Amino acid sequence: MKGLSILILLVGGLLQAAQPLTKLPNCVLVPTEWADGDSFLIRTSDGNEHTVRLYGTDCIEARVTDNSDARRLRSQRRYFGISEAGGSPQSSIAIAKDFGEKAAQRTVALLQQPFTVYTAFSDARGDGRYKRIYAFVTTAEKRDLASQLVGEGLARAFGVYRETPNKDHADTYREELRDLELQAAKRGAGVWAKTDWEKLPAERRLERSEEAELALATDAGSSIEPNSIDPNTAARDELMRLPGIGEVTANAIIENRPFKSIDELTRVSGIGPKTLERIRGSLRIGE
Known part of the structure; x- marks a missing residue:
């Protein structure tokens, strides 16, 4: 392994x-x-x-x-x-x-x-x-x-x-x-x-908390069309529409391009097997 x-x-x-x-x-x-x-x-x-x-x-x-x-x-x-x-x-x-x-x-x-x-x-x-x-x-x-x-x-x-x-x-x-x-x-x-x-740690903690909350809200009712987002070509904001994908992870996806298959997204920090399964249906590679 x-x-x-x-x-x-x-x-x-x-x-x-x-x-x-x-x-x-x-x-x-x-x-x-x-x-x-x-x-x-x-x-x-x-x-x-x-x-x-x-x-x-x-x-x-x-x-x-x-x-x-x-x-x-x-x-x-x-x-x-x-x-x-x-x-x-x-x-x-x-x-x-x-x-x-x-x-x-x-x-x-x-x-x-x-x-x-x-x-x-x-x-x-x-x-x-x-x-x-x-x-x-x-x-x-x-x-x-x-x-x-x-x-x-x-x-x-x-x-x-x-x-x-x-x-x-x-x-x-x-x-x-x-x-x-x-x-x-x-x-x-x-x-x-x-x-x-004095307040900086709390501000950053609040930002992380709200990002996680937005991810949960996206999970609850995603409007993304099936197989509509190509991680090799999507813009940062498009990637951030995926459930559980914040700006840091979207940047990491862009940094690790190109991907030959959807499964290769697991090499991106922040994307484990559970996250990949949540977003898999929205993804495609190429046409």
Whole structure:
């Protein structure tokens, strides 16, 4: 059994390695009204345009247009322990959005000079309506953009990870970003300056509890059509419609793509045999 588990992990690693990164030098930032700190439009040196989403980094939502955005903003406020910053939910939301805007402005400032993008063109749609690709971005100063945002307290270490352009393992990159987040929190940098450290554990516990409650509600009456969601192509929000699948697990599914069969989903952290059986009827692989 142990040997089988090791084999599954090795196969998962090989599947990820089968999608090498492409280096796109001398890219420029294309100004848009919708860009934020971790998702923005770039133009390559040959004139192609792509909307990129940074690996491993999540900036606070600056623009909330639907219930999905509102839930993400609430989750982010709880993660940073700022749900009561300013003395009221309204003030907390305004403070959070302001830091989201600061992150967007910081990304613009850091990408004033041509930069390098590394991407495997993996689908990074959070919302199925908008096409994005995951990417690493190295600034003109040869620094990783995600690391800078996390280190300045303008983002959390959260999202989808993979092997880096320097060949560091995905888990190594994840831990490095978490270390930078810890340093930013200790300094009180960025959003962390507003953190209520006494209430932060309770806020995060409440978020986990509500996520579990939403999963139970989905179990009770799912409206998902049978065999309608392909884990290899579904957007994050589509995956989160599955019973028992929250944002962390949805990101892990995306991180472990592709899957040759539905049974391979058990290699994803957070998906055991019981969860797989609950969601199996809603899934399909390919056409």
